[in-house]
Amino acid sequence: MAEAHQAVAFQFTVTPDGIDLQLCHEALRQIYLSGLHSWKKRFIRFKNGVMTGVYPGSPAGFMVVVVSYMSYNKYKQLDPSLGLIAKLGQHIPISRYMSTDSQRIVGGVLVGTGLWVTIIMIMRNVLKSLLSWHGWMHARHGSVSWSTRLWMLLVKVFSGRKPMLYSFQNSLPRLPVPSVKDTCRRYLESVRALMDDEQYERMKGLTKDFEKNLGPKLQWYLKLKSWWASNYVSDWWEEYIYLRGRGPIMVNSNYYAMDFLYVFPTSIQAARAGNAIHAIMLYRRKLDRAQIKPLMLLHTIPMCSAQYERMFNTSRVPGVDTGRVFSTVLFYSLLTMGPSLPDILQHMNESKHIAVFHKGRFFKVWMFYDGRLLLPREIEQQMERILADKSEPLPGEENLAALTAGDRTPWARARETYFSRGKNKQSLDAIEKAAFFVTLDDTEQRFEPDNPVKSLDSYAKSLLHGKCYDRWFDKSFNLIVFKNGTMGLNAEHSWADAPIIGHLWEHVLSMDPVKLGYTEDGHCCGEPHPNLPGPQRLQWDIPAECQDTIQSSLTLARTLADDVDCHIFPFDDFGKGLIKKCRTSPDAFIQIALQLAHYRDKGKFCLTYEASMTRLFREGRTETVRSCTMETCAFVRSMIRDETREERLKLLKMAAEKHQNMYRLAMTGQGIDRHLFCLYVVSKYLGEDSPFLKEVLSEPWRLSTSQTPLQQVELFDLVRHPEYVSSGGGFGPVADDGYGVSYIIVGENLINFHISSKHSSPETDSHRFGANIKQAMLDILDLFQLEKKAM
Known part of the structure; x- marks a missing residue:
C-alpha cells in the first residue's frame, strides 16, 4: 500500500481547532516533475513542427535571407518594401507613428520573410518534381548513367541539410492514378x-x-x-481491408518478429524485459523528437514516414453494430460483415505507462519517475515485482484478452456493455492507452541446435498467437518476453506495415546486448531504485455473461490457432x-x-x-x-x-x-x-x-x-x-x-x-x-x- 499513500498529494481533516492540512511533499514533487516533463515535450513537438513546416528552410536561413536583403537595399538606398509600407499606412494607423527607419526595418523583415517563404516553396516544388522521376530504377546494378548522377546531385541540393523524420512529407509526390x-x-x-x-x-x-x-x-x-x-x-x-473486417485479427492480420537466432544475451526474464523496454522507450523519445533519420534509398531518395506516427500509444477499438445496413460497406465487407461500423484506431499523444500481463493478471507500470525515464535495472526491478506477485487472477481476468483474439462483433458488444464504466473502464483504459503491451510469458521458447525444426516452429506459433489469451492483439504491438529470456513481437497490422515495426525492432536488438549490456550474472546494468513505487494491479468486475462471451471467443481463437501449421x-x-x-x-x-x-x-x-x-x-x-x-x-x-x-x-x-x-x-x-x-x-x-x-x-x-x-x-x-x-x-x-x-x-x-x-x-x-x-x-x-x- 506504500505506492497508494504516495499517490495522495495532500490530506486534510476538520478538527475543533480548525483544518489540519497535511501535504505530501514527495507527491507534489512528482506532480511538478511530471508537469515539467510534459511541457518540455510539448515545446519540443512545437519546435519540430516549425522546423518540419519550413523545411528545407531553417531559422538560420531566414536570418541570412532577411539580413542580406536589408543590407542590399540599404546599400542601394532603396525602399525594401517597394512602397508597401506607404500603401499600408493609408489603412493601418500604427504606421503613422513609425519613423522612416522603423518603416524600413519592418518593410525589410516583411519582404525578406516573403522572399524566404518563396524560396522554400520553390525548393519544395522542384524537389517534388525531381522525386516524380523514376528513371534511376532502370539502371543496371553497379552502373549509374550520367543523367541519373545529375538527377541525384539535384535531389541532394534541393533536399536541404540535416532532415528530421518528417521533413520530406510536404515534398513527396502524390501517388499517381494509372490509366x-x-x-x-x-x-x-x-x-x-x-x-x-x-x-x-x-x-x-x-x-x-x-x-x-x-x-x-x-x-x-x-x-x-x-x-x-x-x-x-x-x-x-x-x-476496408483492415478495420471493417469482422473476423479474428489474430493469425489473419497480426504478424510477428523474432529475436536473435543464435545469441541469448541473458536467461533472466526480468532483465531481458528491462533492457528491451528501455530501448523501446528510448526509440519512442527519438520518435517524439523526430530525431530518427528518414529512410533514404541510395542514401538520396526519401521515403514517406507517415506510418511512424501511430507506432506508440495506439490501440484498435472494435466497432459496434449499428442495426442497419450501410450501402458503403465495401470489398469483402459487403459479403461477410453485415451491418456494422468499422473498428477505429485510438491514438494518444502521450502515454507514460505500459501494460503488463503475467499469469492471468494485468498490471500498469509507470515508465517515468523523478521526471525521467526509468533505467533498465529499474524496469527489471518492476518486472521482478510482477513475477514475484503470487495473487490469483480475478474472475474472468485470466482469459480476458481472448476477446481481442476472436470475432470483432462480440468483442465490440462486450466492450460497450461491460467495459464502459466503473473499474472495468479504468482498467481497460490503462491497457488501451498504454505506450505498448508487454507479456511476461510463462513458457520457454528458443532455437535449439539439437532440435531446430520443432523449436523454431513452436517459437513462431507462440509469437503468432500464444495461448490466445496472453497477448492483447488490439495494441499496436506486443513485446513478448519468455521465461528463458528469449523475446519477440506481435504487431497489429492496420496502423502500419511490417518495415515500420521492423525499424523499431532493429533498434532494440542493436541496443540490447551491446550498448545496454548485462552484468556477469545476467542482470541489467545499474542498481535498483530504493523508493520506486511498484506496479499497479488492474482491477476488474467481470459478470458471468461477459465471461461466457470471453469463453466463446477463446474457443474460436483456439480452433484457429490449432489449425496453423x-x-x-x-x-x-x-x-x-x-x-x-x-x-x-x-x-x-x-x-x-x-x-x-x-x-x-x-x-x-x-x-x-x-x-x-x-x-x-x-x-x-x-x-x-x-x-x-x-x-x-x-x-x-x-x-x-x-x-x-x-x-x-x-x-x-x-x-x-x-x-x-x-x-x-x-x-x-x-x-x-x-x-x-x-x-x-x-x-x-x-x-x-x-x-x-x-x-x-x-x-x-x-x-x-x-x-x-x-x-x-x-x-x-x-x-x-x-x-x-x-x-x-x-x-x-x-x-x-x-x-x-x-x-x-x-x-x-x-x-x-x-x-x-x-x-x-x-x-x-x-x-x-x-x-x-x-x-x-x-x-x-x-x-x-x-x-x-x-x-
Whole structure:
C-alpha cells in the first residue's frame, strides 16, 4: 500500500481547532516533475513542427535571407518594401507613428520573410518534381548513367541539410492514378498463365467491357480524389481491408518478429524485459523528437514516414453494430460483415505507462519517475515485482484478452456493455492507452541446435498467437518476453506495415546486448531504485455473461490457432552473395524459386501476392507484385521437362527481368491491384455493379509472400559478428488452402524462411513446402555452375 499513500498529494481533516492540512511533499514533487516533463515535450513537438513546416528552410536561413536583403537595399538606398509600407499606412494607423527607419526595418523583415517563404516553396516544388522521376530504377546494378548522377546531385541540393523524420512529407509526390487501359492490359497479362483459353477469352470480354463502359466513369471519381486527398489509396485500404473486417485479427492480420537466432544475451526474464523496454522507450523519445533519420534509398531518395506516427500509444477499438445496413460497406465487407461500423484506431499523444500481463493478471507500470525515464535495472526491478506477485487472477481476468483474439462483433458488444464504466473502464483504459503491451510469458521458447525444426516452429506459433489469451492483439504491438529470456513481437497490422515495426525492432536488438549490456550474472546494468513505487494491479468486475462471451471467443481463437501449421528454417547453403555472382536480383531469384517449389508441391500454378512498398509517395503503403508471370511459368515448366541448361538459363533470365520490371511498376504507382481495389470502392459508392471487378477482387491469393528487409545495416556488423542475425518474422496464411511465406536476407550467406498454412487443408503442408523451397533454391543455383567458373 506504500505506492497508494504516495499517490495522495495532500490530506486534510476538520478538527475543533480548525483544518489540519497535511501535504505530501514527495507527491507534489512528482506532480511538478511530471508537469515539467510534459511541457518540455510539448515545446519540443512545437519546435519540430516549425522546423518540419519550413523545411528545407531553417531559422538560420531566414536570418541570412532577411539580413542580406536589408543590407542590399540599404546599400542601394532603396525602399525594401517597394512602397508597401506607404500603401499600408493609408489603412493601418500604427504606421503613422513609425519613423522612416522603423518603416524600413519592418518593410525589410516583411519582404525578406516573403522572399524566404518563396524560396522554400520553390525548393519544395522542384524537389517534388525531381522525386516524380523514376528513371534511376532502370539502371543496371553497379552502373549509374550520367543523367541519373545529375538527377541525384539535384535531389541532394534541393533536399536541404540535416532532415528530421518528417521533413520530406510536404515534398513527396502524390501517388499517381494509372490509366484504366494500362491496368486492364496488365491484369490480363498477369492471369494469362493461370487460365485456359476458354477462361481467358471470357475474362478478356469482361475486361474489355469494363474498360469501355463503367471504367472511365469510375476513373473520373478516382482522379478527383487523387487531386484532393494526400493519397488516393491509403485511407480506403486501411478502412476496408483492415478495420471493417469482422473476423479474428489474430493469425489473419497480426504478424510477428523474432529475436536473435543464435545469441541469448541473458536467461533472466526480468532483465531481458528491462533492457528491451528501455530501448523501446528510448526509440519512442527519438520518435517524439523526430530525431530518427528518414529512410533514404541510395542514401538520396526519401521515403514517406507517415506510418511512424501511430507506432506508440495506439490501440484498435472494435466497432459496434449499428442495426442497419450501410450501402458503403465495401470489398469483402459487403459479403461477410453485415451491418456494422468499422473498428477505429485510438491514438494518444502521450502515454507514460505500459501494460503488463503475467499469469492471468494485468498490471500498469509507470515508465517515468523523478521526471525521467526509468533505467533498465529499474524496469527489471518492476518486472521482478510482477513475477514475484503470487495473487490469483480475478474472475474472468485470466482469459480476458481472448476477446481481442476472436470475432470483432462480440468483442465490440462486450466492450460497450461491460467495459464502459466503473473499474472495468479504468482498467481497460490503462491497457488501451498504454505506450505498448508487454507479456511476461510463462513458457520457454528458443532455437535449439539439437532440435531446430520443432523449436523454431513452436517459437513462431507462440509469437503468432500464444495461448490466445496472453497477448492483447488490439495494441499496436506486443513485446513478448519468455521465461528463458528469449523475446519477440506481435504487431497489429492496420496502423502500419511490417518495415515500420521492423525499424523499431532493429533498434532494440542493436541496443540490447551491446550498448545496454548485462552484468556477469545476467542482470541489467545499474542498481535498483530504493523508493520506486511498484506496479499497479488492474482491477476488474467481470459478470458471468461477459465471461461466457470471453469463453466463446477463446474457443474460436483456439480452433484457429490449432489449425496453423508453421515452419521456420534458416537456409544457409548460400545467400545473396552467391546470387549476385549469378547477376540476378536476390528477390527475383527467391520468388522464382517459390514458384518452382509451389509447382512441385501442388502440381499447378496459383495467383501469387508479393508485397511491395509505395513509400516513394506521400502516405504510401503497399502494392502487389503478381509474381506468377508467363515468363516464370515457362521457366518452371522447363525445370520439370527435359530441357537443356542453356534454355533454362535463358528462360530464367527472362523471368527475372520480368519480375524486376513488375516490381518497379509497383513501387512507382503503376501496379494493378490497388487501382482495381479503389475502382471497386467507387463502384460501390455509386451503386454500380461490375462483374469484372467483383470477379477480380474475389480471386484468392493461394501463395502470399513478403520480404522482411534489413533496413539499418549499419547497426549490425555481420562480418565480425555473424551470430547477431535476426530471424525475421512471419504471418498467417491468407487462403485456407494456401501458403504464407516471409523471408529475410541476412548478410551474404543466410536467408531465413517463415512458412505458414493450415492443417485442415489436404493440399498444404508447411514442412513439405519448406523442403521444396530448399531444393528449388539449390536446383536454380546449379544452373549457373559457379563451381566450374571458379576453377
